[in-house]
Amino acid sequence: MKPGDNPNLSMPNPIISCGMYAFSATLRNAWQALFGYLYRSLSLPASTAFDIRFDNAANDLHNPNLYLGHTCGYPFWNGFFKTHEVITVPEFSIAGCSGTDYSSWIVVRASDSRKSLGDFRDSIAVVNCHDSNSGMNVFRHEVSRVAAGACFFREVKISGSHLNSLSMIQNGIADIAAIDAITFGLAKRSGQIDSSMFKILLQTRSTPGLPFIAHRQSSLDAKHIASTLNEGLAHLSQEGFAQLPIRRFSSVEGEQYRQIMELEEAAIHLGYPELA
Numbered sequence: 472m473k474p475g476d477n478p479n480l481s482m483p484n485p486i487i488s489c490g491m492y493a494f495s496a497t498l499r500n501a502w503q504a505l506f507g508y509l510y511r512s513l514s515l516p517a518s519t520a521f522d523i524r525f526d527n528a529a530n531d532l533h534n535p536n537l538y539l540g541h542t543c544g545y546p547f548w549n550g551f552f553k554t555h556e557v558i559t560v561p562e563f564s565i566a567g568c569s570g571t572d573y574s575s576w577i578v579v580r581a582s583d584s585r586k587s588l589g590d591f592r593d594s595i596a597v598v599n600c601h602d603s604n605s606g607m608n609v610f611r612h613e614v615s616r617v618a619a620g621a622c623f624f625r626e627v628k629i630s631g632s633h634l635n636s637l638s639m640i641q642n643g644i645a646d647i648a649a650i651d652a653i654t655f656g657l658a659k660r661s662g663q664i665d666s667s668m669f670k671i672l673l674q675t676r677s678t679p680g681l682p683f684i685a686h687r688q689s690s691l692d693a694k695h696i697a698s699t700l701n702e703g704l705a706h707l708s709q710e711g712f713a714q715l716p717i718r719r720f721s722s723v724e725g726e727q728y729r730q731i732m733e734l735e736e737a738a739i740h741l742g743y744p745e746l747a
Contacts, residue, residue: 485538490527495661501711508703539683545604548728555684559697560723564716567652571723572677575605575649581670589617597628597636597645604731609675610649611746612734620742641668679727
């Protein structure tokens with residue numbers, strides 16, 4: 472089945488949900504350009520247009536009108552794996568990324584004299600949300616190796632986003648966080664953070680990057696989607712590519728996200744089931 476023959480595309484306003492790496496106007500413009508190129512390659516009715524949403528609302532991924540949705544690998548494996556399939560994963564040209572894999576930086580204030588993760592026992596941690604692979608799961612995995620099966624932090628705060636976590640560290644509200652390397656790199660490029668205010672303690676284990684997914688019954692031609700988005704990259708403006716440095720869109724099997732749960736299982740095995 473070709474993308475233009477997809478029954479999902481006969482519905483009005485097919486949704487593209489892309490809120491994971493779209494936290495600046497420049498980033499949103501670059502994504503809009505890519506999705507615009509994809510739209511023009513499809514045989515859509517003249518009255519139909521993509522409804523591109525950058526608010527990262529989880530319910531968009533359950534919407535029957537979903538065309539593509541960007542999500543974190545942790546909720547994908549824990550919830551969406553049975554109902555959705557991976558269509559493509561962007562490979563970023565950013566420190567902390569290797570092919571379709573990415574990692575997080577364990578970040579503290581630049582002025583903090585502590586030198587290792589073990590030195591931060593009884594400190595205040597912050598995570599963007601509890602179901603984040605980059606902000607919680609890989610962080611828990613690293614802490615489990617020094618926590619000796621006991622509560623490690625004095626408090627764990629929830630920020631709502633990686634950028635908020637960085638702000639809380641910079642302002643002394645929290646001491647330490649795991650920050651998605653892509654978010655850190657994009658925010659640095661856009662000037663939304665001053666990286667000199669932070670010190671990187673270590674790099675976490677790498678796991679498969681954040682996938683674009685679709686409902687299994689949508690029967691999208693994943694190779695066509697990735698190929699078209701790759702063509703779209705060549706048409707990005709110089710500014711757009713500078714702010715959204717994607718090498719290519721590639722294929723990743725959904726089963727590869729099992730690696731994310733292996734980190735959770737390793738932490739549980741060490742007696743550290745929750746980041747605490």
